[in-house]
Amino acid sequence: MLGLNSRDTKLLLLVIALVIFAPFLLNPFPTASNLGESFNAGYPALMQRFVIFGLLVIGFNLLFGLTGYLSFGHAAFLGVGSFAAVWMFKLLGYNVLPALVMSTIIAGIFSVMIGYVALRRSGIYFSILTLAFAQMMYSIAYSDLIGKFVGTPITNGETGLQVYASDPQVLQGANAPVLPHLFGLEMNSQTTLAMGGWEFTFQVGYYFAAFFLVLGFYLSIRIFRSPMGLMLRAIKSNQTRMSYTGLNSKPYMLAAFVISGMYAGLAGGLMAAMDPLTGAERMFWTASGEIVVMAILGGAGTLIGPVLGAGMIKYLENIVSKIQKDFLELWFAFLPDWLEAAVVNIIYPFVGKGWHLTLGVMFMLVIIYLPGGMVEGGQRITARFKRKKKTDAPDGAKTPAE
Amino acid sequence: MGILEVKGINKRFGGLQALGDVNLSIAENTVHAIIGPNGAGKSTLLNVLVGKLIPDSGSVLFEGTSVLGRKPHEINQMGISRVFQTPEIFADLSVMENVMIPCFAKRDGAYAFNAIGGVTKHTDIREQAEAILDDVNMLDKREMIASSMSRGDKRRLEMAMCLVQEPRLLLLDEPTAGMARADTNNTIDLLKEIKEKRDITMAIIEHDMHVVFSMAERITVLAQGTPLVEDTPDNIKGHPKVREAYLGEAQV
Numbered sequence: 018m019l020g021l022n023s024r025d026t027k028l029l030l031l032v033i034a035l036v037i038f039a040p041f042l043l044n045p046f047p048t049a050s051n052l053g054e055s056f057n058a059g060y061p062a063l064m065q066r067f068v069i070f071g072l073l074v075i076g077f078n079l080l081f082g083l084t085g086y087l088s089f090g091h092a093a094f095l096g097v098g099s100f101a102a103v104w105m106f107k108l109l110g111y112n113v114l115p116a117l118v119m120s121t122i123i124a125g126i127f128s129v130m131i132g133y134v135a136l137r138r139s140g141i142y143f144s145i146l147t148l149a150f151a152q153m154m155y156s157i158a159y160s161d162l163i164g165k166f167v168g169t170p171i172t173n174g175e176t177g178l179q180v181y182a183s184d185p186q187v188l189q190g191a192n193a194p195v196l197p198h199l200f201g202l203e204m205n206s207q208t209t210l211a212m213g214g215w216e217f218t219f220q221v222g223y224y225f226a227a228f229f230l231v232l233g234f235y236l237s238i239r240i241f242r243s244p245m246g247l248m249l250r251a252i253k254s255n256q257t258r259m260s261y262t263g264l265n266s267k268p269y270m271l272a273a274f275v276i277s278g279m280y281a282g283l284a285g286g287l288m289a290a291m292d293p294l295t296g297a298e299r300m301f302w303t304a305s306g307e308i309v310v311m312a313i314l315g316g317a318g319t320l321i322g323p324v325l326g327a328g329m330i331k332y333l334e335n336i337v338s339k340i341q342k343d344f345l346e347l348w349f350a351f352l353p354d355w356l357e358a359a360v361v362n363i364i365y366p367f368v369g370k371g372w373h374l375t376l377g378v379m380f381m382l383v384i385i386y387l388p389g390g391m392v393e394g395g396q397r398i399t400a401r402f403k404r405k406k407k408t409d410a411p412d413g414a415k416t417p418a419e
Numbered sequence: 420m421g422i423l424e425v426k427g428i429n430k431r432f433g434g435l436q437a438l439g440d441v442n443l444s445i446a447e448n449t450v451h452a453i454i455g456p457n458g459a460g461k462s463t464l465l466n467v468l469v470g471k472l473i474p475d476s477g478s479v480l481f482e483g484t485s486v487l488g489r490k491p492h493e494i495n496q497m498g499i500s501r502v503f504q505t506p507e508i509f510a511d512l513s514v515m516e517n518v519m520i521p522c523f524a525k526r527d528g529a530y531a532f533n534a535i536g537g538v539t540k541h542t543d544i545r546e547q548a549e550a551i552l553d554d555v556n557m558l559d560k561r562e563m564i565a566s567s568m569s570r571g572d573k574r575r576l577e578m579a580m581c582l583v584q585e586p587r588l589l590l591l592d593e594p595t596a597g598m599a600r601a602d603t604n605n606t607i608d609l610l611k612e613i614k615e616k617r618d619i620t621m622a623i624i625e626h627d628m629h630v631v632f633s634m635a636e637r638i639t640v641l642a643q644g645t646p647l648v649e650d651t652p653d654n655i656k657g658h659p660k661v662r663e664a665y666l667g668e669a670q671v
């Protein structure tokens with residue numbers, strides 16, 4: 018289907034199904050229950066983050082997963098995308114379409130410039146160069162250096178950039194919503210479906226962002242399977258052989274860098290479309306680091322890994338970080354008192370404010386035991402089940418090794 | 420004039436004269452062997468030819484065009500392919516992918532952004548790749564990851580990767596080192612077969628005299644960076660200077 022082989026089609030359909038039914042899947046517990054309050058992740062603000070960061074990491078993976086070049090400054094493109102989108106809101110109006118187009122283009126232009134310089138080096142030097150560029154851009158945005166130069170705020174420094182009533186908004190119609198919208202369809206309009214103790218919320222913004230996740234995922238499959246994807250993997254494998262085979266790796270690298278920068282720009286634009294303000298902190302180096310961690314945790318170089326990694330980290334950040342001590346006490350109330358206290362005391366440092374500790378431990382375990390990330394974990398589990406099935410079957414011993 | 424004309428090449432590494440005034444002419448459609456003891460400068464000479472090293476002085480003309488100062492991929496696109504002394508392959512890709520990459524490079528040039536159509540849709544490329552894998556008897560290994568193969572198989576794969584580009588000049592740096600005798604003979608047969616089938620010039624560096632004498636039409640003996648003699652295999656065999664400098668110790 019759509020030029021994909023059957024396995025890739027299944028994967029794409031799986032992702033489509035996941036994003037469509039996310040409001041159900043992420044709300045396994047009744048809304049008002051204790052578990053529901055702590056573990057339900059199916060609310061629009063968080064689901065938006067799942068898909069936007071998924072898109073961002075899919076793009077990052079096109080660079081890092083295929084070529085092995087580790088960009089440590091990808092958040093810069095995300096930030097640029099957000100600024101470009103908010104500027105479009107300010108100048109043209111709240112329609113998200115021009116904003117997204119502009120954020121992708123501007124991020125593309127920035128990545129051409131940065132990529133051109135950074136790709137002169139490889140390995141750790143490339144990473145450091147991208148980090149340096151990103152931090153420079155962060156400082157410029159944070160101090161609004163350009164704004165001071167031209168006389169009007171461009172990034173609006175510490176305050177951050179937002180839309181004011183006095184902005185031109187030349188294309189903003191008289192009756193158009195004063196919040197981001199797609200031809201009148203407001204991003205934050207939503208309907209809620211109540212079923213028993215459950216409440217499921219369907220928000221326009223979430224599905225709009227999810228559409229781009231699916232589109233981005235589809236394009237990334239196409240790139241992975243294309244001759245260009247093969248060349249990018251060749252870069253990762255052996256650049257010496259590549260050049261003696263008559264291939265110039267530079268244009269391929271730059272193309273991968275720019276494509277992945279544009280993904281980040283689009284993700285930044287979507288963030289602004291969900292919430293029309295932005296600040297320099299989106300470009301800070303920790304944000305870049307988070308992207309790297311997401312890709313590795315999920316499985317760099319795999320198709321679905323980036324989505325899983327982004328989802329996992331956003332879940333930890335938003336759900337595990339909210340677990341309080343009294344929740345723990347409540348859950349473990351069935352234990353004898355002394356045991357309850359012990360269990361709560363052991364778990365507590367890893368939740369709530371300590372969620373980074375959980376992340377750190379997970380990351381460490383994945384790097385050591387599952388270098389292929391969560392995807393490798395999944396593969397090992399399915400392989401184990403398959404083997405079990407085979408040995409259970411009467412003629413199991415005769416099945417040939419694959 | 421030969422297809423490759425090397426004139427007055429000098430290359431120093433610090434105090435070491437790796438190549439000293441090397442002159443070499445390789446005639447079109449011949450197999451030209453370059454032999455010499457370890458450290459004679461054979462690989463260094465190839466490095467100059469493929470753009471890995473820039474010599475201190477001298478000139479290299481391939482089909483009348485200078486190659487010096489060109490990038491390795493440009494030199495390859497001119498029609499020179501090289502098999503390295505230690506196999507240079509795409510270790511974590513499959514055998515099939517390893518061979519398809521040079522096919523794409525040959526068909527589409529140094530870069531082409533085929534980012535949308537699947538690799539498998541390019542039937543012409545796949546057929547070429549399968550044909551060459553068949554020639555080197557590796558068709559059954561096409562799905563294997565290259566790094567998991569034996570040294571000899573890696574060499575044969577690298578040779579297939581070069582041959583599939585149908586180069587005008589093929590440079591082979593010890594192509595049979597690390598191969599079992601039977602594989603060595605297969606390799607000789609393969610190269611001879613290719614040679615019969617189409618126009619190709621080969622420059623082959625070898626320590627294995629069996630390979631040299633069953634293939635070469637001309638032999639250049641290199642010692643301490645300078646060509647000692649250049650002659651036909653028969654004359655080289657009997658040459659006293661060569662025996663002394665090289666053959667004597669190699670045939671022990």
Ligand SMILES: Nc1ncnc2c1ncn2[C@@H]1O[C@H](COP(=O)(O)OP(=O)(O)OP(=O)(O)O)[C@@H](O)[C@H]1O
Binds near residue numbers: 432457460464
């Ligand atoms: N990049 C380099 N830097 C410094 N010295 C080098 C370099 N490459 C080669 N040499 C030196 O130049 C001399 C010639 O080396 P070369 O590899 O050309 O020999 P060779 O004839 O191919 O030998 P072998 O049969 O062992 O492969 C050696 O002394 C080697 O140490």
Ligand SMILES: [Mg+2]
Binds near residue numbers: 461504
């Ligand atoms: Mg050598």
